[in-house]
Amino acid sequence: MTKAKRTCRYKRGDVLIIIDVINDLSFEKGDQLLPWALKLAKALSVFKKRAERNGMPVIYVNDHFGKWHSSFEKVYAHCTRASSLGKGVSRMLKPKRSDFFVLKPRHSGFHHTSLTLVLEDLMAKRLILTGIATNLCVLFTAHDAHMNRYPLIVLSDCCAAETDFDHNVALTQLERFCGATICRSTDFRFTKRSR
Numbered sequence: 001m002t003k004a005k006r007t008c009r010y011k012r013g014d015v016l017i018i019i020d021v022i023n024d025l026s027f028e029k030g031d032q033l034l035p036w037a038l039k040l041a042k043a044l045s046v047f048k049k050r051a052e053r054n055g056m057p058v059i060y061v062n063d064h065f066g067k068w069h070s071s072f073e074k075v076y077a078h079c080t081r082a083s084s085l086g087k088g089v090s091r092m093l094k095p096k097r098s099d100f101f102v103l104k105p106r107h108s109g110f111h112h113t114s115l116t117l118v119l120e121d122l123m124a125k126r127l128i129l130t131g132i133a134t135n136l137c138v139l140f141t142a143h144d145a146h147m148n149r150y151p152l153i154v155l156s157d158c159c160a161a162e163t164d165f166d167h168n169v170a171l172t173q174l175e176r177f178c179g180a181t182i183c184r185s186t187d188f189r190f191t192k193r194s195r
Contacts, residue, residue, distance in 0.1 A: 008153050008183040010190045013125025016051045016058045018044065019109060019141055020132045021093045023063070024079045025086035029162050034085060036160035037132055041092040044130050044158040047185040054190045057122050059100040061109035061141065072101045107137045110144035126151040130158035135170035142178045152180040155188065
């Protein structure tokens with residue numbers, strides 16, 4: 001599930017957006033998504049370290065699972081409990097204290113959240129999108145980011161859907177209708193020391 005298009009280069013003002021990876025995968029076909037989510041977690045954990053070394057801000061944009069009184073810490077605890085199907089993915093991508101986070105009630109990271117204000121505060125110029133699921137929350141967030149005139153890069157190997165078909169169709173839609181540049185995390189160039 002890693003449609004690749006081209007090499008991408010780091011620019012000042014890039015912000016890494018990590019969507020719904022703190023996830024219990026407790027939904028229909030969550031077990032189907034799990035192998036792809038584990039692959040994205042491995043690639044994204046490496047990319048996130050490279051981004052941090054180069055000063056790129058990281059924002060977790062995550063579902064609150066209908067728990068309106070929740071906090072990000074409670075969502076993390078819920079998704080990493082022993083019975084959680086997504087505990088491995090969630091633990092592999094545990095946020096750091098320096099990371100930003102936004103809880104969202106719907107598919108888009110922009111819909112009724114503070115994401116726009118956080119991006120303004122960070123003086124974001126371009127968004128690097130990753131997460132679960134390529135054809136749902138990544139796609140919806142990208143749509144709203146495009147409407148807000150943010151240039152987009154989608155890291156194909158740091159996104160996952162239930163099937164290759166769903167993943168690849170979404171990447172095509174992201175490129176065609178949101179103007180996103182699609183590339184693999186390994187084709188994203190920072191400085192020589194971060195490769």
